[in-house]
Amino acid sequence: MEIREVAVVGLGTMGAGIAEVFARSGIGVVAIEVDQDALTRGLGILDASLARAVSRGRLSQAEQDEIRGRIRPAPGFSAAAGVDLAIEVVPERIEIKRQIFAELDRVCSPDAILATNTSSLSVTSVAAASQHPHRVVGMHFFNPAPVMRLVEVVSTVLTADGLAAAVADLARRLGKTPVQVGDRAGFVANALLLPYLNHAVTLLETGYATRDDIDAAATAGIGLPMGPLALLDLIGLDTSLSILEVLHGEFGGSRYVPAPLLRRLVAAGRTGRKSGQGIYQYPAADTPQDGNALAEPGPSTVTLIGPGGAQEAELASAAAAAGVNITRNPAHPSDLVVIAATPDQRVLPAAIETGRAADAVGLHVAAPGLAEIVTTRASSAASVATAGALAAGLGLRAVGAPDRPGFLVGALLYPHLADAIRMVQDGYAAAADVDTAMMLGCGYPQGPFQLLDKAGAQAVLDGLRAMHAAYGDPAFAPPPLLAEQVTVAAGLPG
Ligand SMILES: NC(=O)c1ccc[n+]([C@@H]2O[C@H](COP(=O)([O-])OP(=O)(O)OC[C@H]3O[C@@H](n4cnc5c(N)ncnc54)[C@H](O)[C@@H]3O)[C@@H](O)[C@H]2O)c1
Numbered sequence: 001m002e003i004r005e006v007a008v009v010g011l012g013t014m015g016a017g018i019a020e021v022f023a024r025s026g027i028g029v030v031a032i033e034v035d036q037d038a039l040t041r042g043l044g045i046l047d048a049s050l051a052r053a054v055s056r057g058r059l060s061q062a063e064q065d066e067i068r069g070r071i072r073p074a075p076g077f078s079a080a081a082g083v084d085l086a087i088e089v090v091p092e093r094i095e096i097k098r099q100i101f102a103e104l105d106r107v108c109s110p111d112a113i114l115a116t117n118t119s120s121l122s123v124t125s126v127a128a129a130s131q132h133p134h135r136v137v138g139m140h141f142f143n144p145a146p147v148m149r150l151v152e153v154v155s156t157v158l159t160a161d162g163l164a165a166a167v168a169d170l171a172r173r174l175g176k177t178p179v180q181v182g183d184r185a186g187f188v189a190n191a192l193l194l195p196y197l198n199h200a201v202t203l204l205e206t207g208y209a210t211r212d213d214i215d216a217a218a219t220a221g222i223g224l225p226m227g228p229l230a231l232l233d234l235i236g237l238d239t240s241l242s243i244l245e246v247l248h249g250e251f252g253g254s255r256y257v258p259a260p261l262l263r264r265l266v267a268a269g270r271t272g273r274k275s276g277q278g279i280y281q282y283p284a285a286d287t288p289q290d291g292n293a294l295a296e297p298g299p300s301t302v303t304l305i306g307p308g309g310a311q312e313a314e315l316a317s318a319a320a321a322a323g324v325n326i327t328r329n330p331a332h333p334s335d336l337v338v339i340a341a342t343p344d345q346r347v348l349p350a351a352i353e354t355g356r357a358a359d360a361v362g363l364h365v366a367a368p369g370l371a372e373i374v375t376t377r378a379s380s381a382a383s384v385a386t387a388g389a390l391a392a393g394l395g396l397r398a399v400g401a402p403d404r405p406g407f408l409v410g411a412l413l414y415p416h417l418a419d420a421i422r423m424v425q426d427g428y429a430a431a432a433d434v435d436t437a438m439m440l441g442c443g444y445p446q447g448p449f450q451l452l453d454k455a456g457a458q459a460v461l462d463g464l465r466a467m468h469a470a471y472g473d474p475a476f477a478p479p480p481l482l483a484e485q486v487t488v489a490a491g492l493p494g
Helices: 015-025 036-055 061-069 077-080 094-107 122-127 164-174 189-205 211-222 228-235 237-251 260-267 310-321 348-353 381-393 410-425 433-444 447-453 457-471 480-489
Strands: 005-009 028-032 071-074 083-086 114-118 137-139 149-155 179-180 301-307 325-327 335-339 359-366 370-375 396-400
Touching: 005 094, 005 122, 015 028, 015 036, 015 061, 015 137, 015 396, 028 036, 028 228, 036 061, 036 071, 061 071, 061 480, 071 077, 077 094, 077 457, 083 237, 094 114, 094 122, 094 310, 114 122, 114 164, 122 137, 137 164, 149 164, 164 381, 179 433, 189 211, 189 228, 189 260, 189 410, 189 433, 211 228, 211 359, 211 370, 211 396, 211 410, 228 237, 237 260, 237 325, 310 325, 310 335, 310 359, 335 348, 335 381, 359 381, 359 410, 359 433, 359 480, 381 396, 410 433, 410 447, 410 457, 433 447, 447 457, 457 480
Parallel strands: 005 028, 005 083, 028 071, 083 114, 114 137, 149 179, 301 325, 301 335, 335 359, 370 396
Antiparallel strands: 137 149, 359 370
16 A cells, blocks of 8 residues: 555654654655644754754755655644554553544544554554554554664554555665564564563672673673663663563563562662663763773683683683693693683583682683683682683683573573574564564674574573573573474484
8 A cells, every 4th residue: 555644643752753764755744742842842853863864964955855844743633634654652651552543543544554663562452442453553663763774563463464564565665674573572672682681680680790791791792782781771771671571471481570680770760871870870980890900910821621622722822822831730830720611511520620629710712802701619719810811811801700501691692592592483583583673673783593503503502401400490491493403403303
């Protein structure tokens, strides 16, 4: 169906951006707000965005005028009588959304599509407020709407056949990439992102790792543009908490139980960047707790213990190149015992076997340039500090982690990948759509399934099995689909 004119109801943060997106694509926009002041404010957001584009040379003055000319501020809902689609972008409260849908039912033509930009309410419950629920879809844009390319197109059990496909076509016409899914809490992107962020808060709260090490593990270790704790501050801890509550209500399970620290920070008003303080302070008030900064003078002789293999060989040659003497015999005197570690094996037994457990730490190069320094229950503080100096001498960013499965990078990544695999296993979304959603909606340079390939399905399976065995949390149980994929990749029958 041809979409020539749309109504955008609510011109706040998202609605102003969405109105801009439609108008930029040559579609007329009827802009509806709660009152004249709100309308003026909303058009101000839109004008500022267009003016920015002009000042950056991305838009000519003439184009700006043309785009602006397509936007028709409306005194009330009756102006939406002729639109082909109306999208509501009002606050995330079901009673307000229901009221908007009742108004739209009243004024819009029976053929018009009604869309909601809700992030976390059930599209079905919004649709149920319409007399014509078959014409209601979710059209979930990401912030900032003019920039972010993902649109999750959500159909409910009541949505007419073909409607989601038509809305997906419309999204393409807007220059966006649609992902078509059913109505489940959090859709794809939020349902995967939020439990991962929540888990990062748990790791911080339980003292598993420091704030800066958690964020460095995600950026330097996984290759994400931002650490989970910094990202929480950007999204807003309050917004994150309310989405988690919705996810928990729908899915149950430990991954969605908001970390107590998250609740406390929200209760304290530390909601993130917007309040000047969240997990970090804005502007930054404290110096980074860089593990390397704590380091002492580097060791001159290191005992390197391990099962052999590429990681160990690389460590040995890097240490030798940095002028560090390497011995393989724990009985020889040395400044530090380094156990070349892997995230599915514990370091402590190997450390005890050397007879010098206090001098021993694990070291795992989790990604090029990033070393996890693994502290066992027996490691002395001095040996941990010496290991930090060794890592610095080898040009590695060091993050500290306890001797637990996954260490730090895997502890963040493996359950996140398990969530993504489970989403595909459940038949909710295709792997390619999951990757698209996380790349275009959350700014991931690679989607979860590409990250899985990079980490190695076998390594992720081993890591999850070890985490599940250690903690017994069903969220860490490897999804059967992962084990099947590993089996297929190995070319084994079954
Ligand atoms: N902010 C985000 O990052 C983001 C991202 C994706 C989706 N969303 C969703 O988009 C929706 C809007 O979020 P937002 O952040 O833009 O909120 P917002 O508070 O910035 O904007 C909401 C706007 O709706 C207007 N409004 C309220 N009642 C109205 C009524 N009866 N009629 C017309 N207008 C009315 C308000 O005046 C306000 O301008 C929510 O459903 C939210 O979940 C938000």
